[in-house]
Amino acid sequence: MTLASQTIQAIAVSPGIAIGRVMRVRPYNRLLEPELQKIDDVEAEVRRYRAAVEATRAELTALQEQVRSKLNSSDADIFEAHLLLVDDRTLTAQVEKNIRDKHFNAEYALFKAGESFARVLGGMQDEYLRERAADIRDVAARIMGVLTNTVSGEIGLDDRRIIIASTLSPSETAQLDRRKVLGFAVETGSATSHTAILARSMQLPAVVGIPPELPEKLSADDKLIIDGYTGKLIINPDARTEEAYRLRAQAAGELYSALERENTLRSETTDGFVVQLAANLDSPDGIDEAKRNGAGGIGLFRTEYLFMNRGDLPGEEEQFEIYKQLLVACDEQPVVVRTLDVGGDKFNTNIYRASEQNPFLGLRGIRLCLHERRDILETQLRALLRAGVYGNLRVMLPMVSSIREVIDVKSLIGNLQRKLEQEQREFLSHLPLGVMIETPAAAILAERFAPLVDFFSIGTNDLVQYTMAIDRGNDRVAYLYRPSHPAILELIRHTVEAARAHNIFVSVCGQVASDPAMVPLLVGFGVHELSMPPASIGVVRRVIRNLAMHEAETVAREALRCSNASDALAISEALLRRSSPEIVNI
Amino acid sequence: MVLCGFFECFEKIHGNAMTTEQLLQQTVSVCNPMGLHTRPAAELVKIASGFNAEITLEKVEEPGEEADCRSILSLLMLAAADGTRLKLRVSGAEAEQAMRAVTDFFESRFGEE
Numbered sequence: 001m002t003l004a005s006q007t008i009q010a011i012a013v014s015p016g017i018a019i020g021r022v023m024r025v026r027p028y029n030r031l032l033e034p035e036l037q038k039i040d041d042v043e044a045e046v047r048r049y050r051a052a053v054e055a056t057r058a059e060l061t062a063l064q065e066q067v068r069s070k071l072n073s074s075d076a077d078i079f080e081a082h083l084l085l086v087d088d089r090t091l092t093a094q095v096e097k098n099i100r101d102k103h104f105n106a107e108y109a110l111f112k113a114g115e116s117f118a119r120v121l122g123g124m125q126d127e128y129l130r131e132r133a134a135d136i137r138d139v140a141a142r143i144m145g146v147l148t149n150t151v152s153g154e155i156g157l158d159d160r161r162i163i164i165a166s167t168l169s170p171s172e173t174a175q176l177d178r179r180k181v182l183g184f185a186v187e188t189g190s191a192t193s194h195t196a197i198l199a200r201s202m203q204l205p206a207v208v209g210i211p212p213e214l215p216e217k218l219s220a221d222d223k224l225i226i227d228g229y230t231g232k233l234i235i236n237p238d239a240r241t242e243e244a245y246r247l248r249a250q251a252a253g254e255l256y257s258a259l260e261r262e263n264t265l266r267s268e269t270t271d272g273f274v275v276q277l278a279a280n281l282d283s284p285d286g287i288d289e290a291k292r293n294g295a296g297g298i299g300l301f302r303t304e305y306l307f308m309n310r311g312d313l314p315g316e317e318e319q320f321e322i323y324k325q326l327l328v329a330c331d332e333q334p335v336v337v338r339t340l341d342v343g344g345d346k347f348n349t350n351i352y353r354a355s356e357q358n359p360f361l362g363l364r365g366i367r368l369c370l371h372e373r374r375d376i377l378e379t380q381l382r383a384l385l386r387a388g389v390y391g392n393l394r395v396m397l398p399m400v401s402s403i404r405e406v407i408d409v410k411s412l413i414g415n416l417q418r419k420l421e422q423e424q425r426e427f428l429s430h431l432p433l434g435v436m437i438e439t440p441a442a443a444i445l446a447e448r449f450a451p452l453v454d455f456f457s458i459g460t461n462d463l464v465q466y467t468m469a470i471d472r473g474n475d476r477v478a479y480l481y482r483p484s485h486p487a488i489l490e491l492i493r494h495t496v497e498a499a500r501a502h503n504i505f506v507s508v509c510g511q512v513a514s515d516p517a518m519v520p521l522l523v524g525f526g527v528h529e530l531s532m533p534p535a536s537i538g539v540v541r542r543v544i545r546n547l548a549m550h551e552a553e554t555v556a557r558e559a560l561r562c563s564n565a566s567d568a569l570a571i572s573e574a575l576l577r578r579s580s581p582e583i584v585n586i
Numbered sequence: 587m588v589l590c591g592f593f594e595c596f597e598k599i600h601g602n603a604m605t606t607e608q609l610l611q612q613t614v615s616v617c618n619p620m621g622l623h624t625r626p627a628a629e630l631v632k633i634a635s636g637f638n639a640e641i642t643l644e645k646v647e648e649p650g651e652e653a654d655c656r657s658i659l660s661l662l663m664l665a666a667a668d669g670t671r672l673k674l675r676v677s678g679a680e681a682e683q684a685m686r687a688v689t690d691f692f693e694s695r696f697g698e699e
């Protein structure tokens with residue numbers, strides 16, 4: 001049974017077009033109830049279980065090695081606990097007891113034991129321990145796969161297929177035979193998830209955010225088109241659509257391989273003005289991708305990942321090593337590290353437990369770090385000051401809205417430097433410091449911030465949200481989320497002018513920096529740098545190289561006179577259409 | 587201070603002529619904001635597995651199931667939060683060395699800050 005022809009709008013996370021049939025990847029962490037059989041020869045069944053445990057162990061060890069070589073070593077660490085769980089004495093004893101006392105088959109004995117432990121953990125008060133229930137199920141499901149011999153069942157196909165799954169863990173992604181994968185469509189994830197990063201490094205198209213029920217509905221006979229440019233997922237396309245996509249895939253493939261060859265070219269306009277292109281990264285995983293795309297540095301290195309998925313906080317030494325490695329890997333290219341930007345809305349309950357009615361307007365970013373959790377900021381700054389001697393480090397503060405906040409951080413840095421000196425440690429004596437311009441307050445006061453800092457970075461995503469007074473997660477006001485709105489353009493212009501008047505560097509690191517239609521406008525405003533996801537750099541470089549500064553400046557002037565977002569965007573887009581038609585047509 | 591009591595009880599049980607079977611007991615405390623979570627539990631399993639000894643932990647305030655230090659699952663189910671006092675029992679040929687290694691581990695706050 002194949003599904004009716006239909007198009008689904010998902011989120012594009014890796015460019016390209018894939019056309020092919022479906023390969024579903026079974027979710028490992030779902031422990032399904034197997035059939036109960038009564039066993040006579042219980043000792044033989046116990047031996048069968050032990051053999052499966054051994055095989056699973058070998059499989060996990062191999063996988064851990066694979067992941068270690070492909071991804072960050074911290075991802076490989078998740079296997080440590082899993083490896084210990086596979087032949088855990090308590091689990092094994094319970095499974096064998098179930099086999100011997102109740103004459104259960106190994107599958108059912110494992111299911112009963114795994115579920116009972118997962119339930120106990122899942123019912124605990126401690127949130128952290130509750131989440132460990134998933135680890136038990138993941139491991140039990142893995143052993144189950146070996147017992148029932150289904151682990152590699154779907155993967156051993158002889159033709160190339162499109163992977164479809166609800167989620168793909170780093171281990172599952174690493175396990176796939178790359179030669180047999182055409183692309184990915186998964187339910188959960190984002191542009192910065194492992195699947196997305198891996199897909200881009202494999203140069204395979206990928207979309208995320210597909211409907212949760214879709215993987216279950218699709219079968220191996222369904223044909224899919226993944227449009228990694230627009231995020232469209234087309235199920236069982238008609239012949240005409242498929243042909244049109246084949247042609248587009250060819251044209252896009254040619255353009256992207258041309259862009260790749262241009263990655264060493266300067267990003268300068270036809271009349272010789274250079275606009276730096278930098279990469280936004282969520283973790284060190286993306287460094288290679290940034291280099292491949294010819295990034296001139298890291299314009300935004302988010303540090304939230306360091307604090308995620310763990311119960312404790314990263315210490316100074318741990319952070320020092322990470323920042324040091326990052327700086328060394330970037331070879332003297334500028335690296336802008338943003339201090340921890342969290343609030344009451346997300347993760348690590350260890351950082352901040354209070355619940356706020358409106359976390360985005362609450363104790364977030366630098367506010368949290370200066371008030372409730374100064375200790376976190378101190379540890380982070382100390383690690384940064386020490387690591388700074390290994391490269392070209394700049395530090396950026398998130399969610400700044402008052403001059404006072406910058407002064408406080410500067411005096412804190414001074415104190416930390418004195419302490420480091422007393423301890424006779426190596427550290428950076430001048431730490432270039434910048435602020436994110438993402439609140440209207442910061443943008444309006446840009447002239448007063450400028451003498452205090454070394455650079456500005458305009459974070460348009462939050463700037464739009466706070467200026468337009470809209471909740472980004474609220475669909476009903478999504479129509480107001482327009483970065484080309486006259487109010488936003490005015491704040492960007494104002495910030496860039498203040499930076500230029502005080503001779504400090506100004507960058508744009510929000511989503512708009514990678515939107516080809518907005519690039520002429522931003523270049524026309526006179527920003528020094530655009531920072532974006534590494535995969536977008538090639539396209540933006542081409543757009544800039546096709547652009548004349550005097551034309552971009554005219555566009556910026558005209559756009560500022562527009563009374564609405566659509567008109568302003570249309571003016572910028574018209575210039576893009578004239579100067580880079582090949583980009584518009586993909 | 588991590589070690590809440592010194593050797594509260596120190597018993598020797600004589601085994602066969604070749605080895606000395608000992609049962610050592612001591613009280614240790616969890617000094618880590620997250621309690622005995624996955625990483626230290628995994629670490630403890632590795633430490634415990636390195637000795638020819640049976641090592642268990644039991645909550646002092648809520649005696650009940652003893653956790654086997656060579657089983658990560660068992661340690662997680664113990665749900666030992668920050669500040670929990672635990673009765674550590676060690677027996678076997680290498681009991682003394684094992685006792686030292688495990689108490690050191692608790693004293694180091696599981697090697698985290």
